[in-house]
Amino acid sequence: MTDQHIPVTEDELHAYVDNELPAERRGDVEAWLATHPDDAARVQSWRSMAEALHARYDSVIDEAVPKRLEIERLERQPRKWVYGAIAATLAAFVFGGGVGWMARGAAAAPSALQNFTLEALEAHRLYVVEVRHPVEVPGSERAHLQAWLTKRCGWIVRAPELTPAGLKLVGGRLLPGPGGPASFMMYESASGERFTIYTAKSEAEAAQMRFSSQGNESALFWADRGVAYVVVSSVGDRSRLTQIAQSVYDQMDKIEKTGG
Amino acid sequence: MTAFRQSVEAMIPALRRYARALARDADIADDLVQDTLVRALRSERLFLGGDVRSWLYTILTNLNKNRRRSLARRPQFMPLLDNNPDASGTEAEGRDIARALSTLVEEQRSVLLLVMLEGLSYREVADIQGVPIGTVMSRLARARAHVKASLEGERAALRRVK
Numbered sequence: 108m109t110d111q112h113i114p115v116t117e118d119e120l121h122a123y124v125d126n127e128l129p130a131e132r133r134g135d136v137e138a139w140l141a142t143h144p145d146d147a148a149r150v151q152s153w154r155s156m157a158e159a160l161h162a163r164y165d166s167v168i169d170e171a172v173p174k175r176l177e178i179e180r181l182e183r184q185p186r187k188w189v190y191g192a193i194a195a196t197l198a199a200f201v202f203g204g205g206v207g208w209m210a211r212g213a214a215a216a217p218s219a220l221q222n223f224t225l226e227a228l229e230a231h232r233l234y235v236v237e238v239r240h241p242v243e244v245p246g247s248e249r250a251h252l253q254a255w256l257t258k259r260c261g262w263i264v265r266a267p268e269l270t271p272a273g274l275k276l277v278g279g280r281l282l283p284g285p286g287g288p289a290s291f292m293m294y295e296s297a298s299g300e301r302f303t304i305y306t307a308k309s310e311a312e313a314a315q316m317r318f319s320s321q322g323n324e325s326a327l328f329w330a331d332r333g334v335a336y337v338v339v340s341s342v343g344d345r346s347r348l349t350q351i352a353q354s355v356y357d358q359m360d361k362i363e364k365t366g367g
Numbered sequence: 368m369t370a371f372r373q374s375v376e377a378m379i380p381a382l383r384r385y386a387r388a389l390a391r392d393a394d395i396a397d398d399l400v401q402d403t404l405v406r407a408l409r410s411e412r413l414f415l416g417g418d419v420r421s422w423l424y425t426i427l428t429n430l431n432k433n434r435r436r437s438l439a440r441r442p443q444f445m446p447l448l449d450n451n452p453d454a455s456g457t458e459a460e461g462r463d464i465a466r467a468l469s470t471l472v473e474e475q476r477s478v479l480l481l482v483m484l485e486g487l488s489y490r491e492v493a494d495i496q497g498v499p500i501g502t503v504m505s506r507l508a509r510a511r512a513h514v515k516a517s518l519e520g521e522r523a524a525l526r527r528v529k
Binding site: 117121157161163165167172175176178181 | 376388400483
């Protein structure tokens with residue numbers, strides 16, 4: 108039992124409009140509104156607001172769903188969107204003729220990711236010139252390397268298979284990253300060009316692939332499932348870097364999907 | 368198609384409506400929906416029953432929050448006129464409400480839309496935003512007061528011009 112002489116609060120007025128009010132209190136609120144024109148006007152204004160919202164946005168419900176949102180399509184090519192930014196950033200690079208952070212001014216990349224990229228570029232420069240000790244664990248111990256880095260880093264670290272791209276795994280090492288451990292892996296082609304793959308824990312759950320270059324090095328970086336990836340090369344050929352980054356991405360995606 | 372996927376698919380139109388009102392740009396809105404769907408499909412095996420609808424709204428709300436956070440450091444460009452041609456009802460009214468929405472802070476806009484447009488309960492919205500029900504109610508009250516003032520201010524201005 109409620110008493111209609113208990114004043115109706117503003118919270119109750121909202122709850123009344125939103126059908127959140129206990130049934131036994133509704134009558135009290137209605138009686139209150141009959142004698143309080145200001146409150147009645149407010150309630151009426153909220154109702155018209157809801158009508159205006161529906162009038163404005165309900166038409167979206169009736170629109171045909173765009174092809175890119177079809178479930179079948181998303182399942183067939185579930186992750187194509189990640190590559191979306193590459194073409195745009197590469198184009199910006201080519202036409203802009205600039206060097207530096209391509210993400211700047213476009214869809215701003217999280218700065219943490221840029222930090223990782225700087226670290227990855229540093230590591231690349233530092234170790235790629237090493238002839239005798241470029242890595243801690245050699246590529247011949249791939250399974251051990253993967254298990255060790257996974258254990259130390261806390262996310263799944265895999266050395267992707269890049270033989271089809273003409274790259275052989277040199278090996279890998281553990282590095283201190285900006286906010287914890289980072290994994291670092293080096294690949295080499297028959298002609299001696301070296302590519303490195305750097306991973307670190309990312310704050311952003313996911314970020315589109317972006318391009319960056321600094322000095323002679325260029326990098327493609329992205330984040331997926333809370334892990335930041337940076338693929339670095341010293342070769343000026345961006346389409347080659349893109350091809351390798353996409354291969355890394357696709358293999359990691361497949362591994363994640365099958366649960367490692 | 369599994370039951371899970373069917374229930375995800377059935378939600379696409381409502382997600383698009385919510386995203387359109389939340390992001391106020393049709394392309395960004397559909398990007399948000401697409402990312403939401405990709406994430407949902409990817410996490411199918413992490414989904415242990417419960418309400419698919421609330422879960423999808425949660426993903427979309429969070430993605431939008433992340434997006435806005437990354438935009439926060441950049442200057443904001445507000446469209447002077449919302450010329451979206453898909454307004455049904457009186458177009459002017461649609462523009463008014465869209466403009467009023469754009470003046471709300473993120474959490475308030477989300478609460479207002481989830482309750483008033485999507486018809487979710489206070490409890491569901493509290494779960495989506497990860498806050499107590501009391502917070503949802505105070506955000507809703509502030510959002511309604513703000514939108515009301517914004518709509519009335521605009522109409523008053525129009526009358527003065529006439």
